[in-house]
Amino acid sequence: MINQDNSRVFLGHVINGSLEQGLLVKIGSGTNIEDIQVGTPVTIDGQSKRFFGYITDMRLEWANQELQDITTVAQTPEVTRTIVETSAFSVIKVRPVVIIAGDAASLLDGPEIAKTIPPHLSMVYQASAEDVSYVFGNEDDRHIWIGSPLALESAQVCLNLEQFVKRSNGIFGKSGTGKSFLTRILLAGIVQKDIAVNLVFDMHNEYGWQGSSEQGHPVKGLKQLFNSQVAVFSLDPEFSRMRKKAPDFDLTIRHQDIEPEDIESLAGILNLTENARQASYKLPRELGSSWFHEFLKMSGEDIKDLSARLSEHESTMLSLKRRLDQFNRLAFIVDDAQRDSIQHIIRTLEQGIHVVLEFGRYEENLAAYILVANLLTRRIRRRYVTQTEQAMATNSETPKPLVITIEEAHKFLTTSVSQYTIFSTIAREMRKYGVTLLIVDQRPGVIEEEVLSQIGTKLTCQLDNERDVDALLTGTSGGRELKQVLSRLESKQQALIFGHSVPVPVVVRTREYGSPESYKLFQNSIVNPTTLDLELDSKDLFS
Numbered sequence: 430m431i432n433q434d435n436s437r438v439f440l441g442h443v444i445n446g447s448l449e450q451g452l453l454v455k456i457g458s459g460t461n462i463e464d465i466q467v468g469t470p471v472t473i474d475g476q477s478k479r480f481f482g483y484i485t486d487m488r489l490e491w492a493n494q495e496l497q498d499i500t501t502v503a504q505t506p507e508v509t510r511t512i513v514e515t516s517a518f519s520v521i522k523v524r525p526v527v528i529i530a531g532d533a534a535s536l537l538d539g540p541e542i543a544k545t546i547p548p549h550l551s552m553v554y555q556a557s558a559e560d561v562s563y564v565f566g567n568e569d570d571r572h573i574w575i576g577s578p579l580a581l582e583s584a585q586v587c588l589n590l591e592q593f594v595k596r597s598n599g600i601f602g603k604s605g606t607g608k609s610f611l612t613r614i615l616l617a618g619i620v621q622k623d624i625a626v627n628l629v630f631d632m633h634n635e636y637g638w639q640g641s642s643e644q645g646h647p648v649k650g651l652k653q654l655f656n657s658q659v660a661v662f663s664l665d666p667e668f669s670r671m672r673k674k675a676p677d678f679d680l681t682i683r684h685q686d687i688e689p690e691d692i693e694s695l696a697g698i699l700n701l702t703e704n705a706r707q708a709s710y711k712l713p714r715e716l717g718s719s720w721f722h723e724f725l726k727m728s729g730e731d732i733k734d735l736s737a738r739l740s741e742h743e744s745t746m747l748s749l750k751r752r753l754d755q756f757n758r759l760a761f762i763v764d765d766a767q768r769d770s771i772q773h774i775i776r777t778l779e780q781g782i783h784v785v786l787e788f789g790r791y792e793e794n795l796a797a798y799i800l801v802a803n804l805l806t807r808r809i810r811r812r813y814v815t816q817t818e819q820a821m822a823t824n825s826e827t828p829k830p831l832v833i834t835i836e837e838a839h840k841f842l843t844t845s846v847s848q849y850t851i852f853s854t855i856a857r858e859m860r861k862y863g864v865t866l867l868i869v870d871q872r873p874g875v876i877e878e879e880v881l882s883q884i885g886t887k888l889t890c891q892l893d894n895e896r897d898v899d900a901l902l903t904g905t906s907g908g909r910e911l912k913q914v915l916s917r918l919e920s921k922q923q924a925l926i927f928g929h930s931v932p933v934p935v936v937v938r939t940r941e942y943g944s945p946e947s948y949k950l951f952q953n954s955i956v957n958p959t960t961l962d963l964e965l966d967s968k969d970l971f972s
Contacts, residue, residue: 437554437555439457441457441460443473443547443548444550446522451910454520455520456521462519465487468935469555469581470561471523472555475548480526480527480547481525481560481933482524482526483523483933483935484522485913486913487520488519488520492517525543526542527564561581568585572587573590574940575587575611578938579937588615588931590622592930593615594865595860595929596885597855597856597866597868598866598868599881599886600867601901603891605920606890607923607924608869609636610942612867613648613650614939614940616651616783617655620659621951626831627783628834629784629834630788630798630833630834633792634668634788637659637674639653646943652785654948659785660677660777661676662680663676664680664786665760679770681761683764683765684763685722689709689710691803692706693706693709694800694803697843697846698799698846699796701752705749708745708746715738722764724750732746759797779828798837799841802835806833806855810864813859814862817862830863834869835867838866839870839872843876843877853879868884871897873897874898874899882903886930898912
């Protein structure tokens with residue numbers, strides 16, 4: 430038998446259920462059903478094993494169904510209490526997920542998946558801080574404290590960052606639920622523990638320098654926390670300086686950096702026809718490496734001559750030019766530049782410095798966002814594939830894992846758009862080369878199903894769209910129960926976490942981010958990575 434611990438919070442006894450449907454637990458007479466929440470972690474003491482799971486539902490029952498009719502008659506408080514105490518009871522539904530005690534030899538590697546269930550009348554307890562620590566681990570050089578489980582603020586739920594960066598992951602939730610705070614915590618953890626290197630496409634200027642909370646209070650970004658371990662590049666340096674936060678580097682895109690594949694990634698946004706997409710691939714062969722600039726400065730007569738040389742309809746070429754003309758208004762696209770900014774970012778990442786790319790006032794320009802993100806990421810993919818294959822051939826060290834964070838991900842990864850962008854390829858194929866995505870989005874139901882199936886760990890704040898919820902849980906073990914849990918999340922600072930880097934689905938109240946004390950926990954690094962002098966290194970890059 431499992432040893433009993435009188436200090437644990439007793440909830441009730443198992444009275445019914447199955448491994449697939451979950452266990453029904455009759456609440457003990459001394460337990461108030463109003464003090465129990467869906468998502469709370471629990472333990473179950475079987476005869477020889479101890480199970481760990483979570484509450485998925487609760488309901489009220491009568492010992493005799495005929496007594497329900499009594500509720501239609503006015504009762505005194507004394508009569509009501511007598512009826513409840515003698516003829517009514519409460520039931521919670523529990524899903525056992527892992528075994529945390531039993532055969533010592535079988536538990537040497539930590540919790541094992543529950544493939545059996547405890548017998549009738551097994552005692553059920555609220556999980557203790559020690560139980561949570563055993564299941565989720567303690568914060569160390571591989572684990573980050575992400576929050577506390579419901580009804581147990583003294584416990585810390587930790588996420589395995591080493592496993593996290595090995596697959597693409599997602600942070601989801603409707604606007605205002607705390608996605609940005611969760612993202613900051615994870616990005617800061619990756620920097621602090623030197624698990625991987627971050628490339629953040631900071632569409633809303635929240636992660637590099639100072640951001641703001643939902644209440645409008647300022648919160649520190651990665652640059653303020655980690656200084657020389659983070660480099661901030663800006664597409665809009667004037668906007669950055671207006672905020673009195675000068676970037677480390679201004680980012681410019683040279684005309685010769687733009688390739689037809691970059692234009693194709695914008696096909697959906699620009700409403701390009703198939704003929705226009707195909708015609709763009711002919712332009713470099715005809716106009717050379719500066720084809721983009723040359724094409725955009727052509728007159729109508731020039732376009733007519735070019736169409737004849739390429740055997741393309743003049744209307745197709747004119748339509749393509751009209752749609753590309755908007756890029757002439759983007760100040761960061763230049764005819765010539767002293768520095769290859771794309772190469773600079775790649776070399777910065779290779780040195781182990783985390784990069785945040787701020788979009789400034791271009792945050793509302795979706796075409797600019799997709800162009801830059803796709804252009805840079807495609808070149809990173811080429812570099813990582815080449816370097817990883819060379820390392821495997823020579824039995825040398827592979828590149829440090831890279832996590833690419835993208836916001837508004839559904840705009841890249843819908844079924845109609847994802848075929849033209851590099852991000853779906855990264856989600857499907859780049860894990861073996863050490864490159865993964867961190868998707869931050871409020872509309873997971875719009876993301877291509879195959880891409881969503883590649884997401885290893887999902888951190889989900891409140892969602893109120895049925896399609897989004899169903900898309901997240903499709904193919905997930907216990908999806909029906911998790912849907913019930915997800916529907917009960919509070920609107921702020923709560924998240925359901927499930928997937929590859931946590932052993933058990935869990936609802937957490939996310940840890941604080943924004944106070945001096947919270948910053949100290951990140952700045953007191955468990956590991957001590959080498960910090961680099963950005964000014965010296967940038968000089969070396971182009972000497």
